Amino acid sequence: MKTVVVIGGGITGLSAMYELQKWKNANRADVRLVLAEASNQLGGKIRTVKQNGFVIETGADSIVSRKIETMPVVEELGLETEVVYNATGRSYIYTDSELKLIPEDAVFGIPASIESLANSTLVSAEGKVAALKDFYTKNETFTKNDSIGYFLEHFLGTELVEKQIAPVLSGVYSGKLSDLTIKSTLPYLIDYKEKYGSIIKGLEANKQKFKGGERKFLSFQNGLGSLIDAYEEKLAEAEILKNTKVNKIEKEGSRYQVFLNNGEIIEADYIVLSIPNTAAESLINDQDLQGKFSGLKNSSLISAYLGFDVPDSVLPADGTGFITANTDELSCNACTWTSRKWEHTSKSGNLLVRLFYKSSHPSFASLEIMGEEELLEVALRDIRKSLGIHAKPISSEITKWTDQMPNYLITHPGSVEVLESKMAADYPGIIIAGCSYYGVGIPDCIENGAASARKIIEMF
Secondary structure (H helix, E strand, O other), X not given: OEEEEEEOOEHHHHHHHHHHHHHHHHHOOOEEXXXXXXXXXXXXXXXXXXXXXXXXXXXXXXXEHHHXXXXXXXHHOOOHHHEEEOOOOEEEEEEOOEEEEOOOOEEOOEEOOHHHHHHOOOOOHHHHHHHHHHHOOOOOOOOOOOEHHHHHHHHXXXXXXXXXXXXXXXXXXXXXXXXXXXXXXXXXXXHHHHHHOOHHHHHHHOOHXXXXXXXXXXXXXXXXXXHHHHHHHHOOOOEEEOOOOEEEEEEEOOEEEEEEOOOOEEXXXXXXXXXXXXXXXXXXXXXXXXXXXOOOEEEEEEEXXXXXXXXXXXXXXXXXXXXXXXXXXXXXXXXXXXXXXOHHHEOOOEEEEEEEEEOOOOOHHHHHOOOHHHHHHHHHHHHHHHHOOOOOEEEEEEEEEEEEEEEXXXXXXXXXXXXXXXXXXXXXXXXXXXXXXXXXXXXXXXXXXXXXXXHHHHHO
16 A cells, blocks of 8 residues: 655645545545644634634635636535625725825736826826836837846836835735746736737736626635635545644655654655745755755745724725835735625624735834734734724734745746756655745645646556
8 A cells, every 4th residue: 555645734735635535536546645734723824713703814815716716626625605705996005194096997006008097196297108118119028037027117117116016016926026027927918018019008908807807806604714624524535634743754765754743654655745845845854955945935924913893984985905105104015904805704894904014024024023912013003004093903813924925036937947856856756835836826726736646646
């Protein structure tokens, strides 16, 4: 009998194990399936907390609808009746001590029409004129491997990028635009530039792909934790070991010894490493391999939820949150009006907001060493200044994600390719998986987990 060990019980690891179990049952394969998770619960960056009538997501808070709806997983897990969709609304940028609307006809802050550019209150007349370069300048140098920041600045001008696009896009992809590739962010912009001669015209011609419906994101009535619970319930054929940290992996002939923190050693034929790269690199005593991991970069994030005994109608009626443009004004990078965006998170209609504090912010170094009470006061100060709310919260949840947010820099694809080659050559049967390498969205992680399982199945 062969043994497959999946290390890490986040969404990628669960998806990999689910795919392996389906294959085992369909083929009546004689294989032992083991999943080892270091913490006391599964889910990784997906964790739902219920507190004082609020549903709080400490990590990921939604799933991109158009991606997950093309996959069978929701129906297979029996969750289709639990699906809820986001409410629509407009987003703001907090700048010059006030909330200013992001133009409605925009994609990640990029104007999707000449009217959108003209009507923006975030950019000066000079900045708007500079953006018109997009309409008459050809792309003769940029490829998808180049910087998205330099690409956008070249055709749309520095001011539009800095004041309107960068706050949005940097917030989504966790990094400076100059360090992120077009390929890893918005690869279709190059195609639009080539086909339509203009980024703006391309977005306008394809706006239905981005604006084609209200239900852009989904969750579940009882939170994203329902997805994790459903996976766990389905994995009847797998041994799920919680509170079980893998200390090291050693190669023994054609097999591997997996050393657990409880003293047990599992003899494995195949391993899926579905844990962050920072944890994976220390498991195998190979300095050359650890050097390959060093090319991968991460950032940190602090999430702060505040729930108030006031109706969320105190906020602008058409809004769902804001992004901070000027880091001198607030300590947070962004604020989601969660109760407005997700009705299921506050059945009473009371206000629930989530603030994001990222390591890209100049004040993050001081925030990172603060305790929960200090961070709570920082969050309240940001709420008072940005939203004018002075009430005391009835609920709060602070979560630190230290060095766990992957940054897909320009060098990222090359670093992953080098690491894959090293693993295939020296450690066949060990598959790296997860958002450290292949995509941060939940559907991306689900698909990567399943693909990792299929790689192992092909080796049997």
